[in-house]
Amino acid sequence: xxxxxxxxxxxxxxxxxxxxxxxxxxxxxxxxxxxxxxxxxxxxxxxxxxxxxxxxxxxxxxxxxxxxxxxxxxxxxxxxxxxxxxxxxxxxxxxxxxxxxxxxxxxxxxxxx
Amino acid sequence: xxxxxxxxxxxxxxxxxxxxxxxxxxxxxxxxxxxxxxxxxxxxxxxxxxxxxxxxxxxxxxxxxxxxxxxxxxxxxxxxxxxxxxxxxxxxxxxxxxxxxxxxxxxxxx
Numbered sequence: 583x584x585x586x587x588x589x590x591x592x593x594x595x596x597x598x599x600x601x602x603x604x605x606x607x608x609x610x611x612x613x614x615x616x617x618x619x620x621x622x623x624x625x626x627x628x629x630x631x632x633x634x635x636x637x638x639x640x641x642x643x644x645x646x647x648x649x650x651x652x653x654x655x656x657x658x659x660x661x662x663x664x665x666x667x668x669x670x671x672x673x674x675x676x677x678x679x680x681x682x683x684x685x686x687x688x689x690x691x692x693x694x695x
Numbered sequence: 696x697x698x699x700x701x702x703x704x705x706x707x708x709x710x711x712x713x714x715x716x717x718x719x720x721x722x723x724x725x726x727x728x729x730x731x732x733x734x735x736x737x738x739x740x741x742x743x744x745x746x747x748x749x750x751x752x753x754x755x756x757x758x759x760x761x762x763x764x765x766x767x768x769x770x771x772x773x774x775x776x777x778x779x780x781x782x783x784x785x786x787x788x789x790x791x792x793x794x795x796x797x798x799x800x801x802x803x804x805x
Contacts (some may be wrong), residue, residue: 588783600787613792624699624796638751670738674792682753683728683787683794 586614586671586686587672594692601658603689606651611662614647616651616656619668619688628669661693697722699789701786701797708804715775716800718786726789727769727804729753731782732799738785744769 589604608613613632617625631638631647631654638645645655658665668688674681702717704733720727726745730738730753742761750761758780762770769788773780781804787794 588739615793622783622799622801624798625787627793628741632792658755672794681726681792682743682751683789683792684740685730685738687710688734 584653584671584678586684588669588671588689590689591687592690592692595661595663596665596694596695598611599661601603601656601661601665601691601693603656603691605656605686605691607654607671607673608674610649612684614645615683616643616654617627617685619670621667625670626629626684627634658691661691663692663695665691667691696740697724697788697790697795699788699795699797701784701800702727703800704798706800706802708773708776708802710777710804711774712773712804713803714776716771716773716784716786718769718771718785719767719798720769722788722790722795722796723768724788724790724795725766727763728787728789728794729759729769729771730787731755732784733782741771744800765800768776778804780804 589636615630616628619625642659647654670685672685672686699720714718744750744763760772784800786797
């Protein structure tokens with residue numbers, strides 16, 4: 583079963599604008615991750631936020647986690663054409679390290695030059 | 696850098712054939728996964744392995760089996776390929792919850 587659900591399904595912005603993507607999930611988690619997928623390729627891990635963290639930064643990426651609302655957001659600042667890709671949130675189904683990892687359906691981001 | 700290698704980028708097979716998709720990782724990760732990805736459905740987990748010879752079914756295991764005889768290699772087997780198994784197949788290994796993906800195999804069953 584898919585734990586995470588991203589919103590919106592598709593997003594189109596101008597280069598230089600910020601892109602905000604959201605993920606909601608159903609059950610308690612100990613971490614949430616975001617991945618990027620360029621067309622026809624495998625996924626690449628972007629950032630992991632643990633349940634005891636509220637915000638995390640990595641370069642132009644900012645991730646927030648609200649465990650009371652069971653939601654996370656990914657903000658890409660000053661977007662570039664190269665950020666055009668699909669973005670997925672992922673959550674483990676169990677607390678331990680040996681856990682299945684489930685993904686949402688993804689958000690398609692288009693950044694216009 | 697972690698490397699996860701899938702044996703083929705593109706594969707065309709006939710209905711009824713037995714198909715093997717191979718995946719090898721070079722980082723001694725315990726966990727390995729097989730997903731299929733279809734438009735509008737996202738990634739769906741087929742099988743998960745957390746150690747040699749250990750496996751768990753994912754959300755859509757029907758029509759598939761897996762083999763993990765060595766830690767670095769996780770094989771997905773389509774027992775009798777059908778046209779509804781035409782898809783992109785993604786293998787991953789994970790450490791500390793972070794997954795590392797192969798480049799994907801686009802399988803077409805005709």
